[in-house]
Amino acid sequence: MNDLPRTRKARLFYVVFLVLILASGVPLTALTFYKLKVERDGFAERLQQDMDGVCQAVSRNVQIYADSRRREASLLAGMLTTINPEDVAGLQAALAAQAPRLRESFRVVQVVDRQLKVLAAYDTQKGPLEGQIGLSLAQRSDLELALGPTGFGITDVFVSAATEHPCVRISVPLGSSGSKPWGLLACTVDLRDIEWATSVPSDFPTQVQVIDSAGNQILSGGKVPGYIAPIADVLLWNYIQSAQRGWLPEQKAGSLRYSPGVHMRIPGIRWYVLVRIPEDFVAKRIEEFHWSSIGMLMITFLIVVVLAALLSNFVVIPITRLKSVAMAVARKDFSPAQVRAIPTVYEEVDKISQALEDMVLQVDRYFNEVASTRDALTFGLTTIVEFRDPETGYHVERMAHYSRELCRALVERGLSEELSEELIDDIFKAAPLHDVGKVAIPDSILLKPDQLTPREFEIMKTHTTAGAHAIASIQRKLPRASFLTLAVEIALAHHEWWDGTGYPSGLAGQDIPLSARILALADVYDALAFPRIYRPYRFGHKEIIELIVDKSGTHFDPRIVEAFVNIEEVFQHIRSEFADVGDAAGSSGPAA
Incomplete structure (x- = not known):
C-alpha cells in the first residue's frame, strides 16, 4: 500500500x-x-x-x-x-x-x-x-x-x-x-x-x-x-x-x-x-x-x-490513511490487516465516555457517603435527647414530616415565596434538632410530672439558647452545612409567639424566622396529639385543629395556620404512621 x-x-x-x-x-x-x-x-x-x-x-x-x-x-x-x-x-x-x-x-x-x-x-x-x-x-x-x-x-x-x-x-x-x-x-x-x-x-x-x-x-x-x-x-x-x-x-x-x-x-x-x-x-x-x-x-x-x-494526529492522519487504503482497494492492492490497523475517532470517544462514567459513579458514591454521615450525625444528636426524655418516642421524626408538609402547603397556595426546594429540604433535616438543648435541663425539671414552678420554668426556657449554642458550635466546624444555620434558628426561636409574648427573646411577627414559625405550630400539634409526662391523656385531631385556629394571630402565624387547615388530614396520617409504641391505648382528653 x-x-x-x-x-x-x-x-x-x-x-x-x-x-x-x-x-x-x-x-x-x-x-x-x-x-x-x-x-x-x-x-x-x-x-x-x-x-x-x-x-x-x-x-x-x-x-x-x-x-x-x-x-x-x-x-x-x-x-x-x-x-x-x-x-x-x-x-x-x-x-x-x-x-x-x-x-x-x-x-x-x-x-x-x-x-x-x-x-x-x-x-x-x-x-x-x-x-x-x-x-x-x-x-x-x-x-x-x-x-x-x-x-x-x-x-x-x-x-x-x-x-x-x-x-x-x-x-x-x-x-x-x-x-x-x-x-x-x-x-x-x-x-x-x-x-x-x-x-x-x-x-x-x-x-x-x-x-x-x-x-x-x-x-x-x-x-x-x-x-x-x-x-x-x-x-x-x-x-x-x-x-x-x-x-x-x-x-x-x-x-x-x-x-x-x-x-x-x-x-x-x-x-x-x-x-x-x-x-x-x-x-x-x-x-x-x-x-x-x-x-x-x-x-x-x-x-x-x-x-x-x-487532532491532526488522531483525525487528519487516520483520514489520509483511510484514503490511501480506499485507493489501494480500488487497485486490489490491500490486505484485511491493513484495514483493521487504521485508528478511528469512535474508539477514542468510547474510551473517554467509559472513563467519565466511572468517574461520575465514584463521585456519586462519595456524596452519598457524605449525606449518610450528615444524617447519622443528626440522628445521633436527636437520640441523645430521647435518652434524656424517653416520652418523645417518634416525636422528632413526626416533626420533620410535619414541617416539610407545611412548607409544601405554603408554596402550593402561594403563601410564601422564600421557600425553595433546597430550603424545604434543609428545614426537614434541621427540624429533629429543635429540642436538642433539653440535654442541659436537669432531670428533676425535665421529667417532673407536676406543673413547673416559675423558677423551674425559667430554667426550662434555657433549653432554647442551650440548643442554639450547641448547634452553633458544630456549625463553626462545618460552615458549609446549610441546614445547621436553620437548626440554630429553630432551636432558639421555636417557642416565640406571633404576638411577641414567647421566649427567649420576645420576637414578634416577621422578626421570628420562618423556619421557627413553622416548627412552632408543628411542635404544639404533636404535644397535644400524644400523652406527656405532665399530661397522661391526648387530644383528638378535631380538638387540636380548633385550638390551633383559635391561636391564629396570637401564638401562630396566620398564613401557617391557613396552610395547616388545608392539609390537616396529612397531619393526621403522619400522626398515625409514626405513632409512639402503645399510643393506641392512650386516653383522649376531656370533652370540651
Missing part, C-alpha cells in the same frame, strides 16, 4: 493547525475577559454575602449573651424582692449567699434605690464592698431603662475599679410583680467574657467591631480593648447611627465597585455591629484576577496548540 507523499501530509497538517489557532484566538480572548468580569462580580457578591452573614451572626451572639445575663439578673432580683429595702444587712447576706453561683456571670452586684443610691454591694470574687454603700451610680439614663416597659437597661462601656478593665452594667427592676419597682439590681459584666461573640467563620479577613451607644469600641478585632477606645472616624460613627442597618458608601478598587462594610443595630440593645473588609485585601484580589486572566489566556492558547496537534 502506498501512503500519501510526506509533503502533502505535512501541508494538510499545518493548514488544519493554523486554521484552528486563528479561529480560536478572537473568541478565546473575549471568553477570557468575560471570565474576568464574572469572577470580579462574583467576588463582590460573595464578599457582601459573607460580611452580611458575619454581621448577623455577631449580632445574634451578642444578643444571646445579653439575654442570658438578663435572665441571671432577673432570677436574682426575684429572690431579693422578699427582703425589706431598708434591711441592708439582709441584702448583703443574700448577695453573699448567691456569690458562688454568680461568679461566672457577674463581677460586681449592687442593689440601688430609684435614685440609684447604692443600698448593698458585693464583689463576687473579693467579698462585700462596704465602701460603695451610699454612693450614687453614674450613667443614670441607661440604668433607668429597666424601670420602663422593657424591664432591662444596659450602660455604655466604663472601666470598673474592681476589674481595672472595660465593663458594662445591666439593670433589672426590684419589686413585687405588678407593683411599682422600689429599686434596681445593677450587675457589672466584664467584657472579656464576650470575646467569643466575634468568633464567626468567614471566607474573608473581615474586621468586626461592636460599638456602644456612645461610640466606644466594646469589641475590636475579636478582643476587648484594655481601655475605653472611642471610634476614631467621627463621620463613620455618624453614618452608622443614621440607620438601623445599612451598607457603607461604595468604593472602587481597579474595575470593581463594592461596599467596604455593613453595620446594624443589635435588637433590644443600644449597641452596633460594624463589619469591614480591608481595602488592601480587595485591591490584592483584583490584581490576582488580572494576572489570573492573563495566565488563563496563555494556558488556553497552549491547550489549543496541543489540541490541534492531537
Whole structure:
C-alpha cells in the first residue's frame, strides 16, 4: 500500500493547525475577559454575602449573651424582692449567699434605690464592698431603662475599679410583680467574657467591631480593648447611627465597585455591629484576577496548540490513511490487516465516555457517603435527647414530616415565596434538632410530672439558647452545612409567639424566622396529639385543629395556620404512621 507523499501530509497538517489557532484566538480572548468580569462580580457578591452573614451572626451572639445575663439578673432580683429595702444587712447576706453561683456571670452586684443610691454591694470574687454603700451610680439614663416597659437597661462601656478593665452594667427592676419597682439590681459584666461573640467563620479577613451607644469600641478585632477606645472616624460613627442597618458608601478598587462594610443595630440593645473588609485585601484580589486572566489566556492558547496537534494526529492522519487504503482497494492492492490497523475517532470517544462514567459513579458514591454521615450525625444528636426524655418516642421524626408538609402547603397556595426546594429540604433535616438543648435541663425539671414552678420554668426556657449554642458550635466546624444555620434558628426561636409574648427573646411577627414559625405550630400539634409526662391523656385531631385556629394571630402565624387547615388530614396520617409504641391505648382528653 502506498501512503500519501510526506509533503502533502505535512501541508494538510499545518493548514488544519493554523486554521484552528486563528479561529480560536478572537473568541478565546473575549471568553477570557468575560471570565474576568464574572469572577470580579462574583467576588463582590460573595464578599457582601459573607460580611452580611458575619454581621448577623455577631449580632445574634451578642444578643444571646445579653439575654442570658438578663435572665441571671432577673432570677436574682426575684429572690431579693422578699427582703425589706431598708434591711441592708439582709441584702448583703443574700448577695453573699448567691456569690458562688454568680461568679461566672457577674463581677460586681449592687442593689440601688430609684435614685440609684447604692443600698448593698458585693464583689463576687473579693467579698462585700462596704465602701460603695451610699454612693450614687453614674450613667443614670441607661440604668433607668429597666424601670420602663422593657424591664432591662444596659450602660455604655466604663472601666470598673474592681476589674481595672472595660465593663458594662445591666439593670433589672426590684419589686413585687405588678407593683411599682422600689429599686434596681445593677450587675457589672466584664467584657472579656464576650470575646467569643466575634468568633464567626468567614471566607474573608473581615474586621468586626461592636460599638456602644456612645461610640466606644466594646469589641475590636475579636478582643476587648484594655481601655475605653472611642471610634476614631467621627463621620463613620455618624453614618452608622443614621440607620438601623445599612451598607457603607461604595468604593472602587481597579474595575470593581463594592461596599467596604455593613453595620446594624443589635435588637433590644443600644449597641452596633460594624463589619469591614480591608481595602488592601480587595485591591490584592483584583490584581490576582488580572494576572489570573492573563495566565488563563496563555494556558488556553497552549491547550489549543496541543489540541490541534492531537487532532491532526488522531483525525487528519487516520483520514489520509483511510484514503490511501480506499485507493489501494480500488487497485486490489490491500490486505484485511491493513484495514483493521487504521485508528478511528469512535474508539477514542468510547474510551473517554467509559472513563467519565466511572468517574461520575465514584463521585456519586462519595456524596452519598457524605449525606449518610450528615444524617447519622443528626440522628445521633436527636437520640441523645430521647435518652434524656424517653416520652418523645417518634416525636422528632413526626416533626420533620410535619414541617416539610407545611412548607409544601405554603408554596402550593402561594403563601410564601422564600421557600425553595433546597430550603424545604434543609428545614426537614434541621427540624429533629429543635429540642436538642433539653440535654442541659436537669432531670428533676425535665421529667417532673407536676406543673413547673416559675423558677423551674425559667430554667426550662434555657433549653432554647442551650440548643442554639450547641448547634452553633458544630456549625463553626462545618460552615458549609446549610441546614445547621436553620437548626440554630429553630432551636432558639421555636417557642416565640406571633404576638411577641414567647421566649427567649420576645420576637414578634416577621422578626421570628420562618423556619421557627413553622416548627412552632408543628411542635404544639404533636404535644397535644400524644400523652406527656405532665399530661397522661391526648387530644383528638378535631380538638387540636380548633385550638390551633383559635391561636391564629396570637401564638401562630396566620398564613401557617391557613396552610395547616388545608392539609390537616396529612397531619393526621403522619400522626398515625409514626405513632409512639402503645399510643393506641392512650386516653383522649376531656370533652370540651
